[in-house]
Amino acid sequence: MSNKETSYQAYEKKLEPKRPVIKNCIKAFLVGGFVCVIGQLISTFYMYYFHFTEQTVGNPTVATLIFITMILTGIGVYDKIAQFAGAGTAIPVTGFGNAVISAAIEHRTEGFVQGVGGNMFKLAGSVIMFGVVSAFVVALIKTIILNWSGM
Amino acid sequence: MVFFWAFLVGGIICVIGQLLFDVAKLTPGHTLSILVVSGAILDGFGLYEPLIDLAGAGATVPITSFGNSLVHGALEEADKHGIIGVITGMFKMTSSGITAAIVFGFIGALLFKPKG
Numbered sequence: 267m268s269n270k271e272t273s274y275q276a277y278e279k280k281l282e283p284k285r286p287v288i289k290n291c292i293k294a295f296l297v298g299g300f301v302c303v304i305g306q307l308i309s310t311f312y313m314y315y316f317h318f319t320e321q322t323v324g325n326p327t328v329a330t331l332i333f334i335t336m337i338l339t340g341i342g343v344y345d346k347i348a349q350f351a352g353a354g355t356a357i358p359v360t361g362f363g364n365a366v367i368s369a370a371i372e373h374r375t376e377g378f379v380q381g382v383g384g385n386m387f388k389l390a391g392s393v394i395m396f397g398v399v400s401a402f403v404v405a406l407i408k409t410i411i412l413n414w415s416g417m
Numbered sequence: 418m419v420f421f422w423a424f425l426v427g428g429i430i431c432v433i434g435q436l437l438f439d440v441a442k443l444t445p446g447h448t449l450s451i452l453v454v455s456g457a458i459l460d461g462f463g464l465y466e467p468l469i470d471l472a473g474a475g476a477t478v479p480i481t482s483f484g485n486s487l488v489h490g491a492l493e494e495a496d497k498h499g500i501i502g503v504i505t506g507m508f509k510m511t512s513s514g515i516t517a518a519i520v521f522g523f524i525g526a527l528l529f530k531p532k533g
Contacts, residue, residue: 287439291432298431298479299424305474306423320470324477324486325510329517331478336521340529353434356445357452358427358478363518370522372531382526386519392446393480394515397453398507401487404461405503408488409495 290352297347297354305331305358332363339367365389423475426468430479449480456484486510 308330309323318326338344344364348355355361369388373381387394430452437448459465465485468476476482487507494506508515 285439287436290439291435294431294435295428298434299428299475302423302427302472302475302478303420305427305478306420309474309477320473324469324474324482325513327474327477329513332514332517332521336525340525342532353438353448354431356449357431357434357480359480359483359514361445361449362480362483362514363521366518366522367525370526371529374526374531378526382523386522389446390518393449393453393483396450397457397484397487400454400457401484401491401507402503404457404488405491405495405507406500408461408492409500409503413499 293350294352294354294357297351298357301331301355301358301360328359331358331360332367335360335363336367339364340371344368362390362393365393419473422472426472426475427479428475430475430481452479452481453484456481457488458484460485460488483511483514486514 305327309318309327312318312323312326313320316326335344338347344355344360348361348364355364366386366389369390370382370386373385375381376385434448434452437443437451438445443451456465459468459481465476465482469482469485487510490506490509490511491503492506494502494509496502498505
């Protein structure tokens with residue numbers, strides 16, 4: 267890198283606004299915690315009325331949260347909450363749902379086949395890919411170790 | 418009591434995500450990918466299950482549980498059918514998240530118009 271470039275980057279760094287890290291973390295903690303409490307309320311409801319166990323109740327809870335995300339994204343409220351909360355709404359499964367649903371809504375002008383179908387997993391695809399690949403490796407290693415040591 | 422732990426654990430996982438955004442300066446895509454991979458690895462060591470027992474939705478709602486459930490489904494099926502189960506059981510426990518995202522994404526695109 268030339269001298270000019272490095273000095274430009276130093277200049278750029280100086281002008282970059284400082285991120286209020288602690289304030290952001292408190293917001294993320296409160297909103298993220300709140301989302302999880304809502305999730306716990308939904309879980310308790312499913313366990314009480316539909317006889318799910320503590321291990322299986324995650325499944326319908328996630329689906330319900332994604333449904334709520336669809337409504338909030340569609341009416342434009344989700345964006346405002348997300349702007350305030352940062353990671354507080356991005357890290358819970360609502361962030362995953364929002365990534366899929368907002369991409370689907372955004373691309374509907376290009377048609378349902380090329381637009382909605384083709385772009386739905388544009389943002390969330392990386393989560394699924396890294397999740398599946400890492401889970402595959404972990405599960406494979408664990409299965410091999412268990413089979414070798416167990417039998 | 419589980420509500421308190423759900424709030425605390427869920428909040429802490431979100432703070433980790435916020436620190437990855439702000440301090441490590443990662444994009445949301447990178448952050449979510451890292452958290453999913455950590456969930457998968459934690460479950461490989463059997464450390465995620467105790468967290469779910471303690472915190473309930475505080476551990477199942479953040480995206481880390483997606484990695485955990487993928488590994489869990491794969492291992493459960495591998496227990497019955499051997500190594501091929503790793504492939505066939507992968508989406509066993511995460512089916513609802515993926516299905517809900519696709520179906521509600523489609524319905525959302527039908528119902529709502531993009532803004533701006």
